[in-house]
Amino acid sequence: xxxxxxxxVSIGIAEAAMMANVDVIPAYPITPQTHIVEHLAxxxxxxxxxxxxxxxxxxxxxxxxxxxxxxxxxRTFTATASQGLALMHEILFIAxxxxxxxxxxxxxxxxxxxxxxWNDHGDVMAERDTGxxxxxVENGQEAYDHVLWCHRVAEDxxxxxxxxxxxxxxxxxxxxxxxxxxxxxEVKQFLPDYVPPYxxxxxxxxxxxxxxxxxxxAETRMAHNEALTDSQKVMEKAWNxxxxxxxxxxxxxxxxxxxxxxIVFLIMGSVAETCMTACDQLREAGKKAGVVxxxxxxxxxFAEIAKxxxxxxxxxxxxxxxxxxxxxGPMASEVKGALYHxxxxxxxxxxxxxxxxxxxxxxxxxxxxxxxxxxxxxxxxPRYELLGVxx
Amino acid sequence: MSSLPGWKALPPGCPVQEPLSxxxxxxxxxxxxxxxxxxxxxxxxxxxxxxxxxxxIKANAEGFYLANLDYCKGCGICMMECPTQCISMKQEEx
Amino acid sequence: xxxxxxxxxxxxxxxxxELFSPGHRACQGCAPALAMRFMLKALxxxxxxxxxxxxxxxxxSSYPESAWGVPWIHVAFENSAAVASGVEAGLKAMxxxxxxxxxxITVLAQAGDGGSMDIGLQAIxxxxxxxxxMIYMCYDNEAYMNTGIxxxxxxxxxxxxxxxxxxxxxxxxxxxxxxxAEIAVAHHIPYVATASVSYPFDFMEKLKKAAAVKGPALIHxxxxxxxxxxxxxxVAVRLGRLAVQTAAFPLYEVVDGRFRITQNVPHLKxxxxxxxxxxxxxxxxxxxxxxxxxxxxxxxxALVARAEATQE
Numbered sequence: 120x121x122x123x124x125x126x127x128v129s130i131g132i133a134e135a136a137m138m139a140n141v142d143v144i145p146a147y148p149i150t151p152q153t154h155i156v157e158h159l160a161x162x163x164x165x166x167x168x169x170x171x172x173x174x175x176x177x178x179x180x181x182x183x184x185x186x187x188x189x190x191x192x193x194r195t196f197t198a199t200a201s202q203g204l205a206l207m208h209e210i211l212f213i214a215x216x217x218x219x220x221x222x223x224x225x226x227x228x229x230x231x232x233x234x235x236x237w238n239d240h241g242d243v244m245a246e247r248d249t250g251x252x253x254x255x256v257e258n259g260q261e262a263y264d265h266v267l268w269c270h271r272v273a274e275d276x277x278x279x280x281x282x283x284x285x286x287x288x289x290x291x292x293x294x295x296x297x298x299x300x301x302x303x304x305e306v307k308q309f310l311p312d313y314v315p316p317y318x319x320x321x322x323x324x325x326x327x328x329x330x331x332x333x334x335x336x337a338e339t340r341m342a343h344n345e346a347l348t349d350s351q352k353v354m355e356k357a358w359n360x361x362x363x364x365x366x367x368x369x370x371x372x373x374x375x376x377x378x379x380x381x382i383v384f385l386i387m388g389s390v391a392e393t394c395m396t397a398c399d400q401l402r403e404a405g406k407k408a409g410v411v412x413x414x415x416x417x418x419x420x421f422a423e424i425a426k427x428x429x430x431x432x433x434x435x436x437x438x439x440x441x442x443x444x445x446x447x448g449p450m451a452s453e454v455k456g457a458l459y460h461x462x463x464x465x466x467x468x469x470x471x472x473x474x475x476x477x478x479x480x481x482x483x484x485x486x487x488x489x490x491x492x493x494x495x496x497x498x499x500x501p502r503y504e505l506l507g508v509x510x
Numbered sequence: 511m512s513s514l515p516g517w518k519a520l521p522p523g524c525p526v527q528e529p530l531s532x533x534x535x536x537x538x539x540x541x542x543x544x545x546x547x548x549x550x551x552x553x554x555x556x557x558x559x560x561x562x563x564x565x566x567i568k569a570n571a572e573g574f575y576l577a578n579l580d581y582c583k584g585c586g587i588c589m590m591e592c593p594t595q596c597i598s599m600k601q602e603e604x
Numbered sequence: 605x606x607x608x609x610x611x612x613x614x615x616x617x618x619x620x621x622e623l624f625s626p627g628h629r630a631c632q633g634c635a636p637a638l639a640m641r642f643m644l645k646a647l648x649x650x651x652x653x654x655x656x657x658x659x660x661x662x663x664x665s666s667y668p669e670s671a672w673g674v675p676w677i678h679v680a681f682e683n684s685a686a687v688a689s690g691v692e693a694g695l696k697a698m699x700x701x702x703x704x705x706x707x708x709i710t711v712l713a714q715a716g717d718g719g720s721m722d723i724g725l726q727a728i729x730x731x732x733x734x735x736x737x738m739i740y741m742c743y744d745n746e747a748y749m750n751t752g753i754x755x756x757x758x759x760x761x762x763x764x765x766x767x768x769x770x771x772x773x774x775x776x777x778x779x780x781x782x783x784x785a786e787i788a789v790a791h792h793i794p795y796v797a798t799a800s801v802s803y804p805f806d807f808m809e810k811l812k813k814a815a816a817v818k819g820p821a822l823i824h825x826x827x828x829x830x831x832x833x834x835x836x837x838x839v840a841v842r843l844g845r846l847a848v849q850t851a852a853f854p855l856y857e858v859v860d861g862r863f864r865i866t867q868n869v870p871h872l873k874x875x876x877x878x879x880x881x882x883x884x885x886x887x888x889x890x891x892x893x894x895x896x897x898x899x900x901x902x903x904x905x906a907l908v909a910r911a912e913a914t915q916e
Binding site for chain 1: 649650651652654661662665666667668670672673674675676677678679680682683686687688689690691692693694695696697698700701703704707709726727729730733734
């Protein structure tokens, strides 16, 4: 068991990257991720981490440099948010298509316009189809643990895919939390060195990024899709290994007080903790509420969602992003898609809350619960609702 | 049906694992004229080899130069650059 | 063959290995393809190439064929300099941490004029400023050739392209070619040079200097395109020579900020000799050609003066 320290979550993430002994950090600052790259620069400057800190001139170049260093065979870590993630967009598809296991922490932040530095999931929801593995964490400990876990999973030869570690900007990034740091021995036990299956090697001069003529493109996409879907096995294996080393157990989908729950909240990210507190209060008042949290976003946990939600009466889905003019909540729409084939499907009442950093309070969860109850009692199922928006 | 591999056989990221595999592509079929050397005037300087974009002009056993017709696209740079002007371009018959 | 021997200007002394294979899909008479041959003869097999999207990338890497005999990576269009920065940093870290043996490996990023002077300029600027030990090479055929001859900021004044066509209200490109090498010089890097496929030994010497220097080096190599310039397929090398001899593309190098003309042309040839074989200039009037010639000679004189000034 490691020492528990109070540290800002961003610092914790940087410390975990140091423990992972990353080789190259292509870094561009953007609120609210700046403390990660600043701390990494300090760690390298003071000799605590032997790595090349590359202060690139944009996020597009950060992701491009990450592709280069990964292809050269070096363990590569970077971080971004919002506009920076959007600027990387073109290269994200390439990083995953070229099967480069880059680890990137994303301090989830709303996208412009209007410009917002505050938290929501809009940035990562715009990157759903990039072919990256994607996970969400809820607190500082999870963030720290998952930096190491992300390298373990991404670099596994059965995976070889880049991975996004989503953690809420400001709500987590700038908050001091108690984090149990790992010892070097624990890291050594859990995370092997990166051994590239192949790399840019003058003794083995291969060509990477050739033209995907029509005769081969679909096959490469199939291979990519299958690898991404199958990576869940490696993720679960790695979560098991992690729990053996430090005792904390994570899952693709996590349930809280759902055994006998009529109405179940469905949520991702740090606000799940507020939701669980609201759930406790509802339980104290005799109401059978529960919370299902998605940790593994890509690959999408079809089996777990069907199992957890299939038999429920009502699911109260709370998205922290809006698919404008479309399905409303991206998470809700994917979950509904995952439940469509079932004979018995729950009613899914959708809320979009917390956009642009607006707090989602316990009171909000109570309201949402009541609306869920109304639907459970035969009330009409509304289209999605943007919660708490002033008329 | 394509002769390329199925998805299960593809290495991750689909790198081309055989360096210089372009040599399997015989671009000689592109040309409409071919270079001919008059070896009586060839001074074996190697300038034609040097300036060939296809890297397909090499010296024979005697040291005189000629184009590998599997690859020669018939651009005529060799003819233009030859210092003794011993190369001429001839129309392909086919 | 020893790499030092390019000091002897004999074609037959060049290294025999062809690390850029025949069978590539470049047009007949493509000078950029020729540039690739020279580049690899100068740099040898211990070279990693980071290639932008463009003519050279497309014609050399059509799966499952590759014309490359050295490790090669293509990521996107505007970012080969950033990719190379990552490769360089990765190799540096891995060698320092003992994961791969210490060894001199040349990292080279390359793109055409569009991929360098337009969309790629940011990444190049960043890579040069950060001081990565790498070479950036721009093979300049003076337009976006791979997508069908559209103008770039490397297209010269008066040249017709599909997006700067000559017409009733236009004489072709109405802006001056960016001075790409001087932009690099402004980054205070140890070595910058212009080169031409028509002066292969000068080109290869410059590549060797670029590789030997610690830190970033940039080579801007002039590489005519018969398809895009609307000329015969056999004149690319001739035109590359005329460009130098008429001051359309002077050859110089800049070592730690000191300019030196490497191909001195005391009696410049009439520009008409260079323009006349190219269809992309056929719309120019005599007056316009005269103007163009005067401007190019003025700029050449300024370059000569700068060389004299910085050599003191």
